[in-house]
Amino acid sequence: MSDLRVGVVGVGVMGADHAERVARKTSGARLVAVSDADRGRAEALAARLSEGLGGESESTARHSGGTAYVDSVRVVEDPMELIAADDVDAVILASPGFAHADQLFACLEHGKPVLCEKPLTMDAASALRVVEAEHKLGRQLIQVGFMRRFDPEYAALKQLLDSGELGRTLLLHNVHRNKSVASSFRSEMIVRDSMVHEVDVARWLFGEEITRITVYTPKPTSLVAEGAFDPQLAVFELASGAMADVEVFVNFQVGYEVRCEAVAERGSATVGLGSGVFTRAGEHWGGAMPADFRIRFEQAYDLEVQRWVDATRRGEIDGPSAWDGYAAAAVCEAGLESLSSGTPVDVALADRSKVLG
Numbered sequence: 001m002s003d004l005r006v007g008v009v010g011v012g013v014m015g016a017d018h019a020e021r022v023a024r025k026t027s028g029a030r031l032v033a034v035s036d037a038d039r040g041r042a043e044a045l046a047a048r049l050s051e052g053l054g055g056e057s058e059s060t061a062r063h064s065g066g067t068a069y070v071d072s073v074r075v076v077e078d079p080m081e082l083i084a085a086d087d088v089d090a091v092i093l094a095s096p097g098f099a100h101a102d103q104l105f106a107c108l109e110h111g112k113p114v115l116c117e118k119p120l121t122m123d124a125a126s127a128l129r130v131v132e133a134e135h136k137l138g139r140q141l142i143q144v145g146f147m148r149r150f151d152p153e154y155a156a157l158k159q160l161l162d163s164g165e166l167g168r169t170l171l172l173h174n175v176h177r178n179k180s181v182a183s184s185f186r187s188e189m190i191v192r193d194s195m196v197h198e199v200d201v202a203r204w205l206f207g208e209e210i211t212r213i214t215v216y217t218p219k220p221t222s223l224v225a226e227g228a229f230d231p232q233l234a235v236f237e238l239a240s241g242a243m244a245d246v247e248v249f250v251n252f253q254v255g256y257e258v259r260c261e262a263v264a265e266r267g268s269a270t271v272g273l274g275s276g277v278f279t280r281a282g283e284h285w286g287g288a289m290p291a292d293f294r295i296r297f298e299q300a301y302d303l304e305v306q307r308w309v310d311a312t313r314r315g316e317i318d319g320p321s322a323w324d325g326y327a328a329a330a331v332c333e334a335g336l337e338s339l340s341s342g343t344p345v346d347v348a349l350a351d352r353s354k355v356l357g
């Protein structure tokens with residue numbers, strides 16, 4: 001079977017990371033094109049990834065058998081042109097969330113499988129339109145970048161909870177802390193861009209929908225602008241009455257920290273304790289914290305992209321679907337309402353059986 005020719009749209013922090021992953025670490029795939037609103041950024045990345053490849057670079061040497069080598073990566077000015085291009089079999093969308101809807105519709109129009117970074121779109125209505133448009137095509141082309149599902153620790157937690165060994169799962173306690181974010185990262189983005197991961201984790205681990213969300217705004221850190229809400233504390237209520245809470249604190253200063261504790265009838269299980277190497281040196285003892293998500297979730301992103309490539313070559317998806325992206329968008333939309341009202345807000349979710357038949 002020939003390699004999947006992948007184009008990446010949006011090559012900022014996440015897109016550049018994925019582009020490099022496809023080019024250097026993913027078997028059965030080849031990075032053929034990149035596009036970005038900032039052409040210079042796309043050109044610099046294409047030049048870097050095209051450099052010295054085809055040879056025995058350390059990264060390609062790590063992957064024998066089906067390794068993707070970059071011959072040359074084309075820069076395409078217009079993202080829509082990249083999506084339509086005949087030499088692009090599949091697309092990774094890592095443009096900002098506001099650009100996703102139009103670019104997803106273009107992927108559907110051209111029949112291109114797409115791994116779309118979260119959030120699927122900016123609101124529930126447009127996300128539902130995407131779900132409906134994909135459904136009309138009669139095949140799943142969209143996978144959403146909720147990478148925690150691919151993290152080995154989260155995957156093991158899911159397996160443990162599903163095994164029933166601990167009885168029924170009752171509660172989730174989540175912590176999601178970033179070292180810092182740009183000052184342009186507004187309070188709403190804490191819900192839509194950060195908390196959306198826990199929204200997906202809760203839906204996935206419990207295997208049911210979130211019906212109500214309350215977002216609390218505790219005393220803010222003095223390190224954000226007046227009027228900004230960081231940290232935020234949210235409570236999700238699920239259809240069965242189970243609950244999940246999450247603290248999201250995006251200017252924690254220390255490092256990147258993501259934890260999840262599941263409490264079940266006969267025990268609890270926690271992931272994200274970061275029990276890596278514990279050292280004593282230079283008058284310090286302890287472990288290290290990752291600076292950001294690219295380090296903490298590297299393995300998850302690698303598996304996400306590898307499994308997406310493998311599934312796409314089989315004509316399938318293997319991960320969170322457009323429906324998952326829509327359901328998360330509906331919860332976040334209710335979360336944004338709760339963020340401004342301070343009260344619990346019911347999630348308005350379309351009837352899945354009616355939408356998907």
Ligand SMILES: NC(=O)C1=CN([C@@H]2O[C@H](COP(=O)(O)OP(=O)(O)OC[C@H]3O[C@@H](n4cnc5c(N)ncnc54)[C@H](O)[C@@H]3O)[C@@H](O)[C@H]2O)C=CC1
Nearest residue numbers: 010011012013014015036037038094095096097099117118
């Ligand atoms: N799964 C995860 O853990 C993470 C996911 N993300 C998601 O990845 C996406 C990108 O986020 P970042 O890389 O952090 O942002 P970024 O700001 O670093 O990069 C976005 C890039 O898209 C370009 N761009 C802007 N408008 C565009 C358009 N209409 N078409 C094509 N390119 C456009 C910008 O010039 C920039 O280079 C977002 O959806 C974000 O939520 C981001 C970080 C982590």
Ligand SMILES: O=C1[C@@H](O)[C@H](O)[C@@H](O)[C@H](O)[C@H]1O
Nearest residue numbers: 178181193194195197250293
């Ligand atoms: O998706 C991500 C970012 O967009 C978001 O800004 C961060 O808070 C998350 O930790 C990261 O995984």
